[in-house]
Amino acid sequence: MTRPTRASQRRPLSRQARQRRSRLAPWMLLAPATVMVLVALGYPLLRQAIMSFQHFGLAQQFGQPAEWAGLSNYVTILSDPYFWSVFIKSVLFCLWTAGVTMIIGVGFAVLMLRMSAVVRTIFNTTLIVVWAMPALASLTVWQWLVDPRSGLLNWVLTSVGLEGFKNFNWLGENFWTFYLIASAVIIWASIPLVAITIYAALAQVPTEVLEASELDGATNFQQIRRIMLPMIGPVISLIGVLQVIWDLRVFTQIYVLQQAGGIASETNLLGTYVYETGIAKGDYGVASALAMVILGLTLVLTGRYIRMLYRQGGMA
């Protein structure tokens, strides 16, 4: 009984203070999250940008002041043919892996629309199980599946008559088969997110639109192709962009499979190359410059999408 009266008494007294407080309130609410991001990502990003212009090696790790290197780290990288081979492999690997993931993922989502409820539940559950598998757990299983001597894959291939695959070493033979397995692992593991989110978006398409199109005599295929997919275009492009980003910097899968396969120098992609240069060899300056190049590449590849977000955000 007393509360509303007290509030109404207080309001006229402190209107200005209230206004100031409500202007500050959102920023105070945002502060903790902002601090977390600045500590974990913002500050390292700044330091990395600085370090990429310094000679920063093992000596600096033991306390010697770093010398400015100007652009020499970048020159070192960009004039190194090995960097370019890694760069091109990374971009191609990313486009191939993300492309196949998106095609299968959208295909699965459309397929899910047409399934009966029971089959869809089975399908959905399968995808969720795969989605939830920790990357490391699935990587160990895949290594076991492609094990040269007792792996399931070689057994299946030899038993359908492809004798050449007896004891075939997928991860060690050459970089083509290595990448084939690596992209298979990544595609297998990324499909669930793509399929389930796109299916969730497809299921949101208003029924009225579909009913209207049905009255106009649209076939199922036309409904999917001309109405549903365009309507969920933003979701598809968002997932596609995320996929490109994830596959461009792929580290875990490549690194772990390299540990098993043993042809690291031929199979490096940008992520593992940064790791090798920085953490393993201790050349932090060059590694930072490399990392900045990856960051730049990511921004170039996703710039269009960021602009799109910006336009959307302007309307929000």
Added chain:
Amino acid sequence: MSIDTTSTRAIVSPSRTSARGAQAPRTAARPRRIRLGKNPVANVSGVIFALLWLIPVYWMVNSAFQSESELMSWPPHLLPQEFTWDNFASAITQANFWGALQASLIAAALTVLFASSGALLAAFALSRFRFRGRTTMIITILIVQMIPAEALFISQYRMLDGWNLLNSVVGLSILYIGTIVPFIAWMMRGFVDGVPIELEEAAMVDGCSRVGAFCRVTLPLLAPGIVSTSVFGFLFAWNEYTLALIVLSKDSSVTLPIWLQSFQQGLKATDWGGVMAGATLISIPVIIIFMIVQNKISSGMVAGAVKG
């Protein structure tokens, strides 16, 4: 005042259903009925693809229950002939298993606690306040998510080294929290948007302060959202490998993914049965949790994507 409480309740209860109703079309399990013809081809290929996708998972569990000699036999056994728990015993008696479990749980708990509370506050600010810089904030959140973690680990490693937090789970958790908080905030914002602001306004008319209205009305309705985003944070910390590899060295307390890999590599000839048992142990809890909340996670992602 009795009128007050009943009126609030009267507003809350129907709109609780309406809040749920607003989310219903987004959830994958209960889509609005779409009048596309059901198709036997879709059903058959659905089953085939499901089986195909399950092979690695099945093979992991299958191998975990087979004895060493069975695993090496040719042809491989599609079912364990003599069902054995030995591999699980050998996995959990491995040096470091319990330490790694502990490290993983600590990292996950810290990540969930800090990232979820930070994200909840941020989401509330972005959803309920119109202020200058709001759009910029939203775009920043989206852009931050695009920074590849692999492009930062060199300087993150250097930073933690400088703070004497290398080889520490706390140091690792700091990186986890900062990495995941933008995404969780984005997801959470979708959930806060899903609770009609009218409810809060009604409570404020009834005399609640803004904070009070949020705590008493919105927070309870946000429970599913909070649970899902927390689970997401948990899964991230539980599954993460790259940063753990860089921050934790093998002789310190490592998280489970690093443990699993060193288990595999520590042996001369890989003890595949043991490794598969270890992989199964790590996967099963997350698979169970994930199945419970995945609807919320995918709908949260779609909501964020659509709203931008």
